[in-house]
Amino acid sequence: MERIKTRLRHLVKPRPNTDAMAEILDLIAPPLYVYTISYVVYFGYAYLIDYHYGNSKPEDTTAPLPRIWYFQKCFSLLIYIQMMANWIGIRFVNTSTNQNFTEGVRDRMKWNIDPILESNGFQKDKLKAETSENGTVNRKKSNTKLSEEAIETSKPIIKKQTYWSWKPCFYCRLNAPPRCHHCSFCETCILKRDHHCFFAGRCIGFHNQRHFVVFLMWASFGTTYAMIHFVPYLYNIVLLEITGWDCFLPVAMYKLVTGQLSLYYANLVISFTLNLFFIFLSTAFLLEQFQLISEGITQFEQTKVDKRKLHILDPRPFGPKVKAVLGSQPLFTIVFPLAHWFYLPCDDPFMWPYHKITHTKIKTK
Ligand SMILES: [Zn+2]
Numbered sequence: 064m065e066r067i068k069t070r071l072r073h074l075v076k077p078r079p080n081t082d083a084m085a086e087i088l089d090l091i092a093p094p095l096y097v098y099t100i101s102y103v104v105y106f107g108y109a110y111l112i113d114y115h116y117g118n119s120k121p122e123d124t125t126a127p128l129p130r131i132w133y134f135q136k137c138f139s140l141l142i143y144i145q146m147m148a149n150w151i152g153i154r155f156v157n158t159s160t161n162q163n164f165t166e167g168v169r170d171r172m173k174w175n176i177d178p179i180l181e182s183n184g185f186q187k188d189k190l191k192a193e194t195s196e197n198g199t200v201n202r203k204k205s206n207t208k209l210s211e212e213a214i215e216t217s218k219p220i221i222k223k224q225t226y227w228s229w230k231p232c233f234y235c236r237l238n239a240p241p242r243c244h245h246c247s248f249c250e251t252c253i254l255k256r257d258h259h260c261f262f263a264g265r266c267i268g269f270h271n272q273r274h275f276v277v278f279l280m281w282a283s284f285g286t287t288y289a290m291i292h293f294v295p296y297l298y299n300i301v302l303l304e305i306t307g308w309d310c311f312l313p314v315a316m317y318k319l320v321t322g323q324l325s326l327y328y329a330n331l332v333i334s335f336t337l338n339l340f341f342i343f344l345s346t347a348f349l350l351e352q353f354q355l356i357s358e359g360i361t362q363f364e365q366t367k368v369d370k371r372k373l374h375i376l377d378p379r380p381f382g383p384k385v386k387a388v389l390g391s392q393p394l395f396t397i398v399f400p401l402a403h404w405f406y407l408p409c410d411d412p413f414m415w416p417y418h419k420i421t422h423t424k425i426k427t428k
Pocket residue numbers: 232233234235236244245246250251252
């Protein structure tokens with residue numbers, strides 16, 4: 064209950080570095096995904112497989128089911144398991160800085176901002192006072208978070224540092240490695256942060272990017288597979304009952320509200336539209352991920368880093384770049400989501416030994 068209240072409060076007062084639209088998306092995207100996947104399973108896999116491949120004489124219950132029916136049922140179950148398992152992987156595999164790292168890493172991540180703050184004229188006493196004041200408001204989080212004012216004051220200090228360096232996170236109070244960024248939705252720092260995935264409600268980072276890529280492969284394939292079953296059914300059965308215009312979402316919604324279309328057909332149209340949307344979305348994201356992996360960069364670096372100031376190069380061939388994301392056995396990872404436990408991504412999320420970074424100074428008049 065408290066969680067729901069907090070989420071609703073965020074709609075009125077968005078968290079730092081976000082806006083109301085993003086907060087709304089963060090709230091509605093996961094249920095939208097669950098709705099779409101339920102539809103894909105119910106219509107695309109269960110109902111329509113019976114329609115397309117089931118017994119040609121439904122009245123004869125003793126007739127054996129064709130072999131293709133069994134094959135399609137098993138195949139669709141595999142797609143469903145893959146999509147759900149990798150979605151769970153995205154959501155629950157920890158890619159944040161709240162993990163048990165080795166002692167060396169833990170030491171480097173220790174909050175060591177005081178010298179930087181002092182050299183920028185920031186008063187340590189003020190910092191402490193603000194922290195304890197926060198502590199009286201929220202005792203649980205005392206000494207872990209700084210006040211908004213302190214964070215705002217510190218932002219220019221962080222901006223002065225180069226992108227590819229260890230940087231302090233004022234929200235988590237730790238020293239974060241290169242490519243690690245704070246996410247306001249996840250409320251933690253994410254190793255090799257790619258982007259925040261609204262449909263899973265989690266950030267994509269070093270440890271779960273593999274699940275994201277594999278999920279996209281199966282989602283792109285699975286939604287197309289469901290659509291292949293859906294279109295003939297729509298054409299042969301549904302269009303006998305409703306008109307072609309009713310298949311457009313706004314028309315269907317209008318007719319549902321005015322009582323001219325039944326809930327069953329309205330649900331079909333919503334599901335069909337969402338499925339179409341997810342085909343484009345998952346395929347576009349998949350192609351983007353391929354491009355990012357082949358360049359050895361993250362979505363964050365592609366969109367937020369000024370390429371005139373910083374050039375990031377991963378000189379490794381394509382194979383090792385794939386292994387840096389999918390683990391040492393990429394094919395195994397694609398088929399078995401649990402490969403996560405056995406084959407780690409072949410890269411170092413703290414030191415990044417392979418990347419070559421060039422800082423370019425722009426000449427200004
Ligand atoms: Zn942080």
